Amino acid sequence: xxxxxxxAAVGCGGSGxxxxxxxxxxxxxxxxxxxxxxxxxxxxxxxxxxxVAAGYFALPSVVENGTPPLRIVTRADAVxxxxxxxxxxxxxxxxxxxxxxxxxxxxTERPGGACGSGxxxxxxxxxxxxxxxxxxxxxxxxxxxxxGGPVI
Numbered sequence: 001x002x003x004x005x006x007x008a009a010v011g012c013g014g015s016g017x018x019x020x021x022x023x024x025x026x027x028x029x030x031x032x033x034x035x036x037x038x039x040x041x042x043x044x045x046x047x048x049x050x051x052v053a054a055g056y057f058a059l060p061s062v063v064e065n066g067t068p069p070l071r072i073v074t075r076a077d078a079v080x081x082x083x084x085x086x087x088x089x090x091x092x093x094x095x096x097x098x099x100x101x102x103x104x105x106x107x108t109e110r111p112g113g114a115c116g117s118g119x120x121x122x123x124x125x126x127x128x129x130x131x132x133x134x135x136x137x138x139x140x141x142x143x144x145x146x147x148g149g150p151v152i
Contacts, residue, residue: 028094034101034129035094041134046088048111054078058133065139081137087115089123100126102140 028035041056057078062069065085072078088110094103103125107118124140 028096028101032094033132034127035091035103037129037132037134038094038101038103038127039091042089042091042105045082045085046090046108046110048088048113050079050082050112053082056134057081057137058130058135061133061135061137063137065137069138083112086113087118087123088113092122097126100128100136100138102126 030039037056041053044050044052044056054075055078057072059073059075059078061072061078063072063081064070065081070081072081087107089105089107092104092106094101096102105123105125107115107121107123109115109119122142124142126136126138126140127134128136
């Protein structure tokens with residue numbers, strides 16, 4: 001299956017609830033180099049600048065969004081992957097997770113996307129950033145809702 005076909009079969013997959021797993025002491029500061037890359041990538045995507053967002057990916061890199069790991073080896077692959085994300089997002093928090101940065105996003109609409117009922121939901125992604133580029137982008141499960149929390 002081609003990268004484009006595989007990604008077309010996968011949606012944004014956000015879920016409701018709040019992310020209470022990160023504490024103030026475990027969050028990375030907003031000026032952290034990796035957080036800046038993640039923030040710039042998500043801002044470009046949210047604005048509908050898919051080509052710019054694709055430029056934040058290293059070649060090669062690995063993405064995993066409800067799929068087996070996929071290799072991004074060309075700029076066209078990076079554009080295809082970013083275009084496949086139906087939602088834009090705002091970075092809510094980032095925390096260290098071993099060699100990864102675990103980022104939580106609040107999903108938004110974006111030009112060229114179709115987020116629909118995903119708007120306002122949370123989504124989490126693990127990143128490896130190297131030399132100012134995304135080397136790994138791996139979707140994380142959203143934290144479980146606490147008992148008695150909202151059901152969406």
